[in-house]
Amino acid sequence: LDSHIGRKRNLLTEGPEHCRQIQLDSPILSDAELNALHNADSKGIQSCTVETTFGKDTALQQAVERVRRDARRAIDDGCELLFLSDRAAGADRIPIPSLLTVGAVHHDLIRSGHRTHAALVLDSGQPCAVHHFCTLLGYGADAVHPYLAYATVRDLAARSDEVSGPATAVERYVGAVEQGLGEAVGHVALHH
Numbered sequence: 508l509d510s511h512i513g514r515k516r517n518l519l520t521e522g523p524e525h526c527r528q529i530q531l532d533s534p535i536l537s538d539a540e541l542n543a544l545h546n547a548d549s550k551g552i553q554s555c556t557v558e559t560t561f562g563k564d565t566a567l568q569q570a571v572e573r574v575r576r577d578a579r580r581a582i583d584d585g586c587e588l589l590f591l592s593d594r595a596a597g598a599d600r601i602p603i604p605s606l607l608t609v610g611a612v613h614h615d616l617i618r619s620g621h622r623t624h625a626a627l628v629l630d631s632g633q634p635c636a637v638h639h640f641c642t643l644l645g646y647g648a649d650a651v652h653p654y655l656a657y658a659t660v661r662d663l664a665a666r667s668d669e670v671s672g673p674a675t676a677v678e679r680y681v682g683a684v685e686q687g688l689g690e691a692v693g694h695v696a697l698h699h
Contacts, residue, residue, distance in 0.1 A: 510534060510649065529588075529626075534644055534688070535681050536628070536652040544588055544628060544650075554588035555581045559608045559631075560600035570603055575615040582621045592630040594654070605633040606642055613647025622647075630654060637687030644688070656680065 510531050529547065536544070547554050557577045561570030578589055591612060593602035609629055616622035629648045632655030634640055643651055657677050664676030 531650060533681070533685055534648070534650045535640065535684050536650050537677075537681070538652075538654075538657065541628075541630060541652040545590070547588055552587050553585045554590065555584075555586040556590040556592050556630075557581060557612075558595055559591050559593045559603045559605075560595045561603065562599065563601065567603065571607065571611050574603065574608060575611055578612045578616065579619055579621055582616070582624045587625050588628060589625045590628045590630050593632060594630065596632060602631070602633065605629055605631045605639075606646055609643055609648045610646040626650070628652065632656075635659070637684055637691070640684055640688060641691050 529544065529552065531540070545554055557574055559574055561567070561573075574591070578591075581589055589612075591605075591608050593605070593608075596602040608631075609627060612627060613622065616625075626649040627647055628650045629643060630652045632653070634643060634651055634653045635656040640651055640653075657680075660676045660680045661673035664670040664673040667676075670676045670679075
């Protein structure tokens, strides 16, 4: 499940700039890993966030087009870690479905020639099941931070006597997701 994220350089050449990437042990990011990626600027890798919610008076198609435009603009401005975030969701802000967001941005960046210039990191309250992570990664996300799933697991663990604390519960949740991802990858490899 380990991967390297960031700007991908020309595969036919070699140089020190090819090493300017971040290695992840897993595409499922912890809170600490997400914070570290947000602070990658201090290591010379520019990060930025594109908001993936929209107002009640905005059409979904317009919202998706704005996210695409914002993503291209951020990459043109030098962004190498592009966070797609729905944290502003609430009573007045509707989150764009995460799979639609990732797929729309990924394919738009391919069409415009920007896709290899930045990693797509989804910071969303929507994914929670292994299938969600599999499809998000398959549609173009390089990493996923499921903040609402983590909050839910912590809350359930705090109310339970069966788990030895919220941190252990989150660790087990991530382990289960990673095991499911590994099995999905193994299943696909067996059928090719």
